[in-house]
Amino acid sequence: MDAKYCLIPCLVLGVVAGLVQTLGEDLDRPLFGPPGSPVKLLDSDPGLKKAVLFAEERYNLGTNAMHLRRVSRIISASKQLVKGIRYTITAELSNTQCKKSSMLRTCDFYPESHKLKTEVCLFEVWDIPWQGSSTLLRQKCHPAAESSPKETNSVDELVPPTSQALQEQESVKLLGMFKEFMVKYNKGYRTQEEADQRLQIFHQNLKTAEKLQSLDQGSAEYGVTKFSDLTEEEFSSIYLNPLLSQRNLHRPMKPAAPARGPAPDSWDWRDHGAVTSVKNQGMCGSCWAFSVTGNIEGQWFLKNGTLVSLSEQELVDCDKLDNACRGGLPSNAYASIETLGGLETEADYSYTGHKASCDFTSKKVVAYINSSLELSKDEKEIAAWLAENGPVSVALNAFAMQFYKKGVSHPLRIFCNPWMIDHAVLLVGYGERKGIPFWAIKNSWGEDYGEQGYYNLYRGSKLCGINQMGSSAVVN
16 A cells, blocks of 8 residues: 555544544534534524424424423524524423423423423424425434533534443444445545545535435435535536536527427437447536537437447537636537537547647547537427437536435425536436436436436426526537
8 A cells, every 4th residue: 555645544543532522513514515604592592492493393293292392491502504594403302281282382391300301302493584484404302311411602512421422333333434435436545634534524425415315305315425525615616517507608509499299208318329328527527518529429320320429528628618627618519519620539539537739630520510509498398309309418506416326316496506507417318217207317427426327307397407508419
């Protein structure tokens, strides 16, 4: 093993002890990173009072106890801006003299201490004021210790001392998961400090994946992926393309004529020979190039009967309208291909994942285009056009994709703003799985991502902006 790299053996020493403390602290760290750190709250905070009442209501709805319980003491509380407001509350709940048919707010606690049953609960309440809705993200309760918990002003002190053994157990489990992740994806870190940092990011990302899982409305499974040691900001800057959301930069394209007939119930161009194998853009924001070449591969196949893998590197190096690994737009790429005179094959102009001097040779062109079209934003029309004309270049908000493993992804709209589009992909088909309609999407992050390189997104509600940027080349 290279001595300058700190791999799995380096992680073990000293990690468990540090994690015991961190597990408690992480409960109040940002759920999805910036924009904000937790803010401590006083018991008198109006938003906190509302969140406590909501947590009490949900607690009582989920218990079989005869008598209502209410918060008798708030141990610590904080709030954090996370696409809404997340309240994290640690409180004591005690039983009242009222049965469940009573109004909770008018019920008194038992005056006799021996009749008072108390639990310490951790609640996470996600409030979306502009929608007038609240969601209980987490509830974790255990009987209070015989001695009353001490008062604390720290929002990090959420787990009572009696759970020390549980924390150690969870720390060892986390370390095991991280070691498995490193082996599976061949990860190595240069220093112990970097390894510790990546472990903490991995821990936070597990929490994010758990939240996505608990709130997903489809059949998706989220969890550990090869991107699990990257922060949201790192992932976005390396693999995504923020230029896509800047509508003023898009070149106008001629609108596509509607399909001649209605969309069949399902269609998949992989079954009809129009889709090449999944490729990998690497650590380069060149998704726009892969989306466009995938579309042209399909168009060329449908016109000529031959499926050829075309060069993305040619666009990274020679497209003067786009920014190579720093992002680009499909509309620019089509125009550049027309100007260049066509595309070489992947074999002749192979992908390197970084910009180099243009090495395009017109004599090696194997596919060309005549123009490009912008598709309707109606998903039914997109499906009909796709089934009739071939795979479609599209773009979407990729927030939920970082931890996607399989199934049909249906994140809440608040996590998948349709106007914050940042990733270009290829729509190859559509259908239903167990009654859930979906789009089949060819991604460019390698076959070890998602379902052999594919991402399945719920179809029919314009989710994640999937309908906003449909386009295709024209081959006459």
